[in-house]
Amino acid sequence: MRRVLRTLWIRLFNSALVIAVLSVVVFGFMRMIPGDPILALMGTEGITDAKLAEVKKELGLDRPLYVQYLSWAWHVLQGDFGRSIQNNEPVLPMLLERLKVTAELAVAATILGSSLGILIGVVSAVRRNTIFDSASMIGALSGVSMPVFWLGIILIVGFSVKLDIFPTGGLVSHNTRLVAVTGFPLLDSLITGQRAATVDILKHMVLPTVTLAFAPAALVARTTRASVLEVINEDYVNAGLARGLSFAGVVARHVMRNALIPVVTIIGLEIGVYLGGSIVTESVFSYPGLGRYMMQGIMANDYPVVQGAIILYAAIIVVVNLVVDLSYSAIDPRVRS
Amino acid sequence: MSAAPVAARPAPAAPLLAVRGLKLRFDTRRGVVRALDGVSFEVAPGECVGLVGETGCGKSITARAVMGLVPAPGRIEGGEIRLDGRDLMALPAEEWRAVRGSQVAMIFQEPKRALDPTATVGSQIVEAAMLARRIDRAEAKRLALDTLRQVGLADPERIMRTYAFELSGGMAQRAMIAIAVVGGSRLIIADEPTSSLDVSIQAQILRLLQDLRRRLGSALILITHDLGVAAENCDRIVVMYAGQIVEQAPARELFRAPAHPYTERLLRSLPRPGRDALSPIPGTVPDLIDPAPGCRFANRCERAGPDCAATPAMSEIGRRHFVACYRPVRPT
Amino acid sequence: MSAATSRPTVEARNLSVRFRARGEAAWPWSKAGEVKAVENVSIAVPRGEMFGVAGESGCGKSTLARALLNLVAPSAGEVRIDGRAVAGMPALELRSSIQMVFQDPYNSLNPRRRVGDIVAESLVVHGRFDDRERAHRTLTMLEKVGLGAQHLERFPHEFSGGQRQRIAIARALILEPQFLVLDEPTSALDVSVQAMVLELIRQLRRDLDLGCIFISHDLNLLGFLTDRLAVMYLGRIVEMGPTKEIFAAPAHPYTVELIAATPSPYEEGREPRQPIEGEIPSNVNPPPGCPFHTRCRKRIGPICDSRLPELRWHEGRAVRCHLYDGPPAESGGAP
Secondary structure (H helix, E strand, O other): OHHHHHHHHHHHHHHHHHHHHHHHHHHHHHHHOOOOHHHHHHOOOOOOHHHHHHHHHHHOOOOOHHHHHHHHHHHHHOOOOOEOOOOOOEHHHHHHHHHHHHHHHHHHHHHHHHHHHHHHHHHHHHOOOOHHHHHHHHHHHHHHHOOHHHHHHHHHHHHHHHOOOOOOOOOOOOOOOOOOOOOOHHHHHHHOOOHHHHHHHHHHHHHHHHHHHHHHHHHHHHHHHHHHHHHOOOHHHHHHHHOOOOHHHHHHHHHHHHHHHHHHHHHHHHHHHHHHHHHHHHHHOOOOOHHHHHHHHHHOOOHHHHHHHHHHHHHHHHHHHHHHHHHHHHHOHHHHO | OOOOOOOOOOHHHOOOEEEEEEEEEEEEOOEEEEEEEEEEEEEOOOOEEEEEOOOOOOHHHHHHHHHOOOOOOEEEEEEEEEEOOEEHHHOOHHHHHHHEOOOEEEEOOOHHHHOOOOOOHHHHHHHHHHHHHOOOHHHHHHHHHHHHHHOOOOOHHHHHHOOHHHOOHHHHHHHHHHHHHOOOOOEEEEEOOOOOOOHHHHHHHHHHHHHHHHHHOOEEEEEEOOHHHHHHHOOEEEEEEOOEEEEEEEHHHHHHOOOOHHHHHHHHOOOOOOOOOOOOOOOOOOOOEOOOOOOOOHHHOOOOOHHHHOOOOOEEEEOOEEEOOOOOOOOO | OHHHHOOOEEEEEEEEEEEEOOOOOOOOOOOOOEEEEEEEEEEEEEOOOEEEEEOOOOOOHHHHHHHHOOOOOOOEEEEEEOOEEOOOOOHHHHHOOEEEEOOOOOOOOOOOOOHHHHHHHHHHHOOOOOHHHHHHHHHHHHHHOOOOHHHOOOOHHHOOHHHHHHHHHHHHHOOOOOEEEEEOOOOOOOHHHHHHHHHHHHHHHHHHOOEEEEEEOOHHHHHHHOOEEEEEEOOEEEEEEEHHHHHHOOOOHHHHHHHHHOOOOOOOOOOOOOOOOOOOOOOOOOOOOOOOOOOOOOOOOHHHHHOOOOEEEEOOEEEEOOOOOOOEOOOOOOO
16 A cells, blocks of 8 residues: 555656646647637738737737746646637636547547457467467557548448448437536436437447547557466466366456556556547547547637647546556555555 | 276276376477477375476476476377376366366465466465365365465465465465365375475475375375485485486485486585585487487486487386386496 | 685675665655665685585575675675775776676576677776787686687577586686685576586686685585585574584584475485474564574573674684674684
């Protein structure tokens, strides 16, 4: 327990540092992107320099950069992420609303990617050098190397345009009405008992989820396979067999838990990949989540939106990694002591 | 045993384990490694047999073969392994599995690596008891506690909840021994059970194995590279060299009057207080990929002659003293 | 022995080495425990002597070896070679006075370097001699350990364990040190290979007049090889003296147990002896008083639990036990 506490303490400190540095970088980079948020908002026609200066002053964009940064950072620390330049709405509630949509997608992709990856990895390791092993490892390699947007487009062409099984994009169909309770669309539809809406949301989720989960599943499969192959040569596996366990029994009772320790790390890292992937995937599938919102923000040079979204992303990744680190203590008793 | 009249074999002499003509190969990229070549030995009920030899002589792989756990890419090419007269190699895989843990059990060299690092000692011993004895969990737990006490672990309730990393090497080996004996096996195979332990702990563990053997009446195969350990613990010793058995004899006899030149030279290379000089064996162990026919020790043997190009058979040169050599060392 | 004292000698004087126990504290400001690896050890080994250090895990024998080469800094006391402190000694002088051979012949040689380069490295590092002289010395040294010119260009993985240990010995001797520390150099080797390496070490000791400190857990080996022996337990020397005398009549109860527990094929009819009980205590929190009292069969009373016995002379050797009350043995030298 002492070690866990120590880990927690160090990790929290590091995380705060990472986010602080990141905020500076993001702030700086946003100002380096060519284009002007006000011009993007108002258009270039019929706008005088005087008017432009006035709006800039109103938004505080005329101050020196470091003053702008410090003022923004100070407000963020107090939970105020500012207002969107585009529509003047407060950024944080908007971000959180979109995040809920993305979260459902990410959770679905994590579950799909991890379980599929672990399953394929274990079977490949146990049936090493069989056709299944070779085929799935080739598949995994292509999964790791295939660009997300391309996979998304292929899936849309195949399953929506040609086969017409799944919709091409969006969160729900036009005629479906959602009742908001928690803000999580799928959860809300379940709570309010709207069977039709649930099915509709799920149908819309399938392709984006597969797109998101594909590359991570491949990486998890490769990691799991390597890890199982390593564990399977350990003495305690032989000891298990020597006391009369079947091979399947040893794998289930003694190999899995030990082999999963490095896999958990990979899954933790994958959460970051899901969030990054969601930016592209949501754009491809017109999915109204955080990724697409941020993409729109970037297009419009909407500084507060983009900065807020990235800080939020970073915070989520940091928290997830912390949870992963702590989950070791659930899996590995050596960490607990 | 079945009631059918089996070929008349005097009951008292029936060995518990009989390994005959065991051949085992590894198909590697470099070629076929003949890891075991015609290994034959017996273990009587309750007997302690030492399997000694240097790295690569095949003593550990013999143990694995008896357990039916030959690691890939090894495979048994010929011979038989009979336990209580039953040919294990003829059994379907499932039946051989049922033999493991209930009739033959194994103890490993590094106890802390032979215990699952993420499972409690208790869960592993209960697992062994349930599998071997087909009993329910509650009964298995009672048996487990009792067995842990028998192997000298005070406070078995606490030990049940511990993990391997929380135990010292000696305690972990006691726990492994408990896991091995909880199924009631009549044959325990201990593969270098004390090589990773300190001498004072080694002595405790060896003593424990002897006590348990007497108390439970099970036979013990003690695999070791340490001739001293074999001498002090075994009734009979089997000496292996390069995949073959070169000599077997009652322990005292072997050390008093070694007959195979390899055994004799091995003993002369042992350091001990009062010895003037060691006499190392010249040369190295032959490559087991396509070894030359005949005695595998011939290339290092000062007594070798032209006849050694043919494989020597085991011959009995004294009471229960066998040697595979045309020119054995005669006691002076 | 008075003549021997004038010979060049490696000495540890009241040497202690302590380490911080690894990352156990919950908070950065919590105090960490301390491993007392070596406690107040004094030994003196003259050139030409084969000195053994025996003991089980945690007794501090390997740390002592490292401290002799100044590879770990002592927390107290000092190491002197021929009267000069090793701390602060210039690298070349130190390395050409004392060298070490490690336990594992598989890890101690750089796998990507050729044997000739491995052996010659010290000469190159210290800029000794020109290329021709280096090549000559390297070959001569390889021949001394039983290898030859045909091995110069090969890599370590092409050699067996015994041959690698020969290479390690050649590397250690290339600067012609007076002293050689051998830390379990044969414990990873088979008996027949060990015999070859031991005979080599004996021969080199004679030929080069080396002072050797041989660390081992194997009492049969030390009994065969060494002239004098120190037995360590939990960081302290518990008995030290001529090897023959210690084996003939071990004085400290721990030495008695250790010799009895060491299996040997030759002592037929030796009384089966009840092994010593209990585990070796941790040297983070060693027992108070005599460190061995928790397992000692000859414990005489509360004094053993409370007072650390001094090293005292007893029948030609130094013994740390309350059973004996000879004159105190302060220095680690011979009586």
